[in-house]
Amino acid sequence: MKKKLFSLLLTALLSMAVLSGCGSDGTGESSESNPSKESVESTQASTGTEVVEKTMYGGKVVVGIQQDIDSLDPHKATAAGTKEILFNIFEGLVKTDKNGDLMNAIASDYSVSEDGLVYTFTLREGVKFHNGNVVTAEDVKYSLDRVSGLLDGTPLISALSVITNVEIIDTKTVQVTVGSANTELIYSFAAAIIPAGSGEDENASPIGTGPFSYVSYTPQVGIVVKKNAEYWQEGLPYLDEVNFKIVNSAETALMELQGETIQIYAYLTDSQAEVLKDKFQILAAPSANVQALFLNNADPLLSDVRVRQAICYAMDKDTANLFVSGGNSVLISSAMLPALTSYYADLNDAYGTGAEVEKAKALLKEAGYPNGIDLEITVPSNYEFHMQTADVLVEQFKAAGINAKINPVEWNTWLTDVYNGRKYQTTLCAITSDGTPGYLMNRFQSDSKKNFVNFASAKYDEVYKKAAAAMDPTEKANYYKELQKIMSDEAGTAFIMVPPITVAVSPKLGGYTFYPIYVQDMSTIYYK
Amino acid sequence: MKYFVKKIITLIMTLFLVSVAAFLAFQVIPGDVVTSILGTEAPPEREEQLREELGLNKPPVVRYMRWASGVIKGDFGRSYRYSKNMNEMMPVKELIGDKLPVTLWLAALSLILIVLVSIPLGVLWARSTNRFVDAALNCITQVSMAVPSFFLGVLVTYLFGIVFHLFAPGGYISYHDNFKGFLGYLLFPALSIAIPKIAMTARFLRNSMLTEMKSDYVRTAYSKGCSKRRVMYGHVLRNAMMPVVTFLGMIIAEIVAGSIVVEQVFGLPGIGRLLISSINTRDFPVTEILILYITFVVIFVYFLVDILYRVIDPRISEK
Numbered sequence: 001m002k003k004k005l006f007s008l009l010l011t012a013l014l015s016m017a018v019l020s021g022c023g024s025d026g027t028g029e030s031s032e033s034n035p036s037k038e039s040v041e042s043t044q045a046s047t048g049t050e051v052v053e054k055t056m057y058g059g060k061v062v063v064g065i066q067q068d069i070d071s072l073d074p075h076k077a078t079a080a081g082t083k084e085i086l087f088n089i090f091e092g093l094v095k096t097d098k099n100g101d102l103m104n105a106i107a108s109d110y111s112v113s114e115d116g117l118v119y120t121f122t123l124r125e126g127v128k129f130h131n132g133n134v135v136t137a138e139d140v141k142y143s144l145d146r147v148s149g150l151l152d153g154t155p156l157i158s159a160l161s162v163i164t165n166v167e168i169i170d171t172k173t174v175q176v177t178v179g180s181a182n183t184e185l186i187y188s189f190a191a192a193i194i195p196a197g198s199g200e201d202e203n204a205s206p207i208g209t210g211p212f213s214y215v216s217y218t219p220q221v222g223i224v225v226k227k228n229a230e231y232w233q234e235g236l237p238y239l240d241e242v243n244f245k246i247v248n249s250a251e252t253a254l255m256e257l258q259g260e261t262i263q264i265y266a267y268l269t270d271s272q273a274e275v276l277k278d279k280f281q282i283l284a285a286p287s288a289n290v291q292a293l294f295l296n297n298a299d300p301l302l303s304d305v306r307v308r309q310a311i312c313y314a315m316d317k318d319t320a321n322l323f324v325s326g327g328n329s330v331l332i333s334s335a336m337l338p339a340l341t342s343y344y345a346d347l348n349d350a351y352g353t354g355a356e357v358e359k360a361k362a363l364l365k366e367a368g369y370p371n372g373i374d375l376e377i378t379v380p381s382n383y384e385f386h387m388q389t390a391d392v393l394v395e396q397f398k399a400a401g402i403n404a405k406i407n408p409v410e411w412n413t414w415l416t417d418v419y420n421g422r423k424y425q426t427t428l429c430a431i432t433s434d435g436t437p438g439y440l441m442n443r444f445q446s447d448s449k450k451n452f453v454n455f456a457s458a459k460y461d462e463v464y465k466k467a468a469a470a471m472d473p474t475e476k477a478n479y480y481k482e483l484q485k486i487m488s489d490e491a492g493t494a495f496i497m498v499p500p501i502t503v504a505v506s507p508k509l510g511g512y513t514f515y516p517i518y519v520q521d522m523s524t525i526y527y528k
Numbered sequence: 529m530k531y532f533v534k535k536i537i538t539l540i541m542t543l544f545l546v547s548v549a550a551f552l553a554f555q556v557i558p559g560d561v562v563t564s565i566l567g568t569e570a571p572p573e574r575e576e577q578l579r580e581e582l583g584l585n586k587p588p589v590v591r592y593m594r595w596a597s598g599v600i601k602g603d604f605g606r607s608y609r610y611s612k613n614m615n616e617m618m619p620v621k622e623l624i625g626d627k628l629p630v631t632l633w634l635a636a637l638s639l640i641l642i643v644l645v646s647i648p649l650g651v652l653w654a655r656s657t658n659r660f661v662d663a664a665l666n667c668i669t670q671v672s673m674a675v676p677s678f679f680l681g682v683l684v685t686y687l688f689g690i691v692f693h694l695f696a697p698g699g700y701i702s703y704h705d706n707f708k709g710f711l712g713y714l715l716f717p718a719l720s721i722a723i724p725k726i727a728m729t730a731r732f733l734r735n736s737m738l739t740e741m742k743s744d745y746v747r748t749a750y751s752k753g754c755s756k757r758r759v760m761y762g763h764v765l766r767n768a769m770m771p772v773v774t775f776l777g778m779i780i781a782e783i784v785a786g787s788i789v790v791e792q793v794f795g796l797p798g799i800g801r802l803l804i805s806s807i808n809t810r811d812f813p814v815t816e817i818l819i820l821y822i823t824f825v826v827i828f829v830y831f832l833v834d835i836l837y838r839v840i841d842p843r844i845s846e847k
Contacts, residue, residue, distance in 0.1 A: 034765065068805065070565065072611045077568035097741040157569045195765060205600050219623060221702070248801070251682065256698035256795070259689050381802040412559030419568055420560075435674040435802065450568065 055510065055526040056447065058240050063520065064247040064262035068220060072206045073199070074192035075147050080518040081447040085244050088521040089130075089226060090192035090208035093121050095306075096435055100516035102338065104199055106193050106209060116181030116471060119189070123172045127232045142196035144176060148425070149409065150298040183471055184436045209238040211523035213483060222246045231523075233279035238511070238526035247463055250384070265329050265504035266520060269384065270326040273502045280504040285514035286330050287501040288341055289430040290440065291386070293303040293377065293494040299425050301375075306367040308491035309351070311375075311426075313363065314400035315393060316355035317496055324388045329497035334484035335440045337498060338515050342473070343437040345481040347488045360400035372401025378418055378427040381408035386497060390428045419452050422465035430499075435517040438468065441483050444492065455492040537652040539827050546823045547599075547816060551592050554812050561608055561810040582608060596815065605813035609806065620813050624799070629703055631791070631798035634713065635783040637718035638725070640809070642779065650733025650772075651765060654741070669727035681720040681793035688716055698795040717794040720785050725779050732775050736768040743767075770840060777833035784829070785822040 060146035061226060067081035077083055106111070108124035127135045142151075149155030150164035162185070165177040180186060198204045206214045211233070214223035222245040227237055232365040234390050245262060247253045254272055256262045257280065273282045295302050295311065304307055321329045330338050331349040375397065397404045398429045409417070418424045433440055443450035445461050460483060467479030487493070505512050511524040562578050579585050583594065594776055604620035635754035653665050675683075679832030689697035692787040695716055741745065743763055747760045797817060806814040840845050 046782070068610070070609070072614045078565075078569060149571070149573065154573045154575060158569060158571045161571055199615065201614075202616055206614045217611070218620060218702070218797070219607075220627070220801060244696075246795075248795055252698055252793060252795055254683070255689065256684050259685075259697035259699070261696045261699040262652070290823070411806070412564050412808065415563045415568070416560045417557055420563060439817045449572075 003427050010206060027520055053417050055111070055238060056136050057238050057526070057527070057528045059238075060241040060243065060262060061509065061522070061525060062243045062245050062262045062444060063263040063522070064253050064256060065222065065244045065266060066247065068246055069217070069223060070131050071247055072217060072225075073216070074194065074206070074208065075143075075199070084519045085223060086192070086206075086208075087210070088522050089206055089210045089213045089214055090194070090244070092190035092192055094186065095190050095205040096515060096517055096519075097186070098152075098513050098515050098521075100435055102190075105190075106140070106354055108188075110186075112186070117178055117182065119186070121174045121176070121177070121189075123174070124232060125128040127170075127335055129209055129238070130207045130228060131195065132230075133195060135193060135209060136196075137171055137174050138196045138371050140174045140193055141166045142199075143167055143191070143193045144201050146194075147191050152187040157188065157191055159185065176521070181471070182438070182468060183473075183476065184438045187434070187436045200307075201457075205291050212242060215241075220246060225522075233401060233523070237523035239522060242522045242525075251357070260506070264503065264512070264520075264525075266501055268502040268504055270324070270328070270502070271369065273504070276504050279507070280511075281507055281512075282504055283512055283514070284500045285329060286498050286503045286516075288337060288339075288433040288435070288517055289499055290335055290337065290433065291329075291389065291428075291430040291496045291499060293496060294427050294429065294453045295491075295493050296422065296424055296426065297417045297456060297492060298422070301373060303424065304367050306363045307369070307373065308494075310363040310400065311402065312351035312362040312491045313360035314397050314402055314492045315351070317353045319396065320389055321497055324385060325497070325499050328500045328502075331497050332495045332502075334491075334495060335444065335487065336437060336480065336484055337433050337440065337516070339498075340433075340437050341505055342477045343480040346486040348528075350488050351429040351491075354367055355399065357399045360402075364398060364401060369374075374404060375404040376407050376425040377404055378407045378409055378414070378424045380429055380455060382411050383429065383462075386428045386430070389496065422452050422454060432518060435514075438481055441467070441480055444483075444487060453493050455487070455490070457486055457490055458491070460486045460490075484493045535831055539746060539824070539831075543820055543823055547820055548592070548595065550816055550819045551595075551812075552589075554810070554815070555588055557810075559810050561812065564810050565608060568690055572694060574744075578796070584607050591799040593760055595813070598819070599817075599820075600754075604817050607811055607814050609811040609814070611810045620817050623814060624802070624817060627797055627802050630714075630796055630798065631787070632784065633703070634718055634721070634787060634791075634796065635780070637680075637711070637714050638783050638787075639776075639780060641722035642729060643776070644726045645722070646729035647725070647733060647772075650730040651737065651760070653734040654737035655766075657761065665730075669731050672723050672727040674732075675724065677720055677724060678789040680716065680723055681790050684716050685793065686718045691720050700795050700797070712793075717787070717790045717796060719788050721783055729772065729775060729779070731769060733772050736771050737764055740764045740768045760802050766840065772834050772835070773840065777829050777836075781826045781829040782834060784825045 012087060063079060064086065067079060068385045069077070069082040069085060070079040071077040074086050077086055093105060093110065094102045097103045097107040103283060104124070106124055106127050106192065107121040109122040112118070121140070123135060123137060123140065126516055129135060142366065144160070145151040147155065147157045148160045150166065155161035161177055162178045162180055164179050167175045169175050192208055195207055197206060211228055211231045213224050215224040217223045219250045222243060224241065224243045226241045227239060229269065231237065247256060247265070250269060251270060253262070254275065256425050257265055257276060261346060268276070276282060293311070293315070295308050297303060303362060317331045321327055321331060331348055331353050332338060333350055334345055336344045338344050364370070377390050377393065380461045381384050381387060385410065394404045398450050398470050417429050431440065441464060442448060444453070444455045445464050446456040463479055463482050467483065470476040470479060501514070503512060508527055509525055510528050511525045511526050515521065561582065562575050562584065566575060566578060568577055583591060595605065606617040606619050607623055608617070610618040612622070653662070656662060685697045688694040695713055699713065701713050703710040746759060746764060750765055788804060791798040791800040799821070802814065803818045806818065
């Protein structure tokens, strides 16, 4: 009988094993192949002195990424986490360089008509898609028609929906006509160029012209790309293969870095960087995120400008910075990124970066709240950084008589209720810049779909229109500065800081480059 | 025969009710799948187009019927979230089919560990008269039961991965690439799942055996002249296994349905992790099928336990 029981258990186990399918015994891959001997020497500026560093061609790198990708179609991908990977596979007519300036990519040259309505692009000689075909004017027309909605009536990228016509002048020249002039539109021509017709092909794998070509994607595991040997930029990329591996949580990322399963991981927290600093190169640069306590200007309590100003005064950004980012953030008082130096207005003096409790109290009293106010801060709970900042603010606000409480919500709920529904009092989160100054400014126009803070200022709307129409860069910059001043005077929102991006890079690797937009450029990475 | 028909009808009814409940839950929870997919920057025309594509502009009843009739025909639909290539979304069948072996092998390994260690341990413990051994086992099992599995996962990773370098943390090897490597990597998550369950099962078996040892039939067996060995393995263990089988059934159902936390800690692309991310991204087709799978597993395992009972104790089927 005992035997019978045991055999039953065994059968159950075996049948489970059979049900679970059979795996094939394949060959194991070594996590890291040796870089080839072929090498070049490049000079690299580091810590002020010029050192000659050997850069080797070849090798594989595993990069830890935080989110799964949302689409393999470069025109449909919206998540920042996806775009930062697709940057390595796809390119547009132009692309952003590491200084945030535009450089020519598939186009070797372009010109804009004086009225700003006609763009003429000349295609670079001999740029090839990953499938070996040369990029033609038809491919460019197809791609631009597709993103602008001229193809099927559905634009895929909002900014480019202003395109009214794309014309092939000759095999190397494409002329694009737009409905309204905007000097920042040129940035949007970084939209990927894909082979004509590939957007409809059911089995199309992603084909672009970037430094790496697509190999495979497995949901929840990651995406693998390999070197594009025919990349038009001479000498790039160095690596043979890059594996973007999805890492579940910050804790597992730390383990995997220490176990050397991944060699590069961005978005470290301050405390993680501290743990890793002996074994890794820790690099940091300001991110493209504008973090703020966004105030719903339509809220009965917050519609009073004095209450909003009181909140700005009560906030101690210095301490918040120290607590959540080890003092490495850049404090801000406007929506503009300080990195966009020509457009940025430093308004940190307006409400101070420390807490000015007396001023806050006086304003609240004047507004009719001598006993203080109750405030709800809605925070998307998946963002640890924002949650921590909110904790610090709650403590700070107490001194000024602001009794704040945190309402953590899940990301999707935040999107529908807070961002789209605008049903909230205040929310702590960040807007990510797309690299253009206008992106950070246009959302606060009173009729903007993106104006989730319900900021309403006729003066702001008026100045923004002037800024958008301005063709002269200095004039435009001045308007943008004026907009920031209006926003600050009205205390439309309590801006806090631009957090840093902290990256851990294996000591064997060199060439990590930061961009002012969200991308992880792997083409410049090499084994030392 | 009647018994089987009854069981199958119950199974179908339960699956139906669960699918309706999950569908309703998706209607109630906040969050819109279109916003979740497109983010905040998409043109309104694109939002409309996607809503049309996913059939979200139809009334809920129509949507449910459409989904259910697809499932009955064997068409599980396509994920809202995961792409197969540039233009196609991943069919749910393919997506889950790829993840299921990971979870099942993990479950199989954990179960083997649990059965191989806990049953001998429980028996030895019940037989042991040494007070020191008893106290030590008591202490060890108590502690390992109390440690949450995610923490145990982190401990295992740290100890075996970083200190002893027995495996690369997060270095999951796909079963497509290298099956032995795959099993080798799974051993450690399986260990994290197994340790608390081993402790529980061993304790359970020990207590069950101690209770049985006080029964009348044990005294009778001894007086008949049975050896201690014979009494223990022939009579006591068999009777003591009854509640343990139920308990093991519960454990199987739990781990086959996906060890969400452990998969998360070890970066295993299994069912549990897929479920969490699908709920977060409001990926309805994937979530529904996963919930149905879990329901099915639970019911099926209990059904097996039921049959096992009849084998161990023939009196049950006579009733």
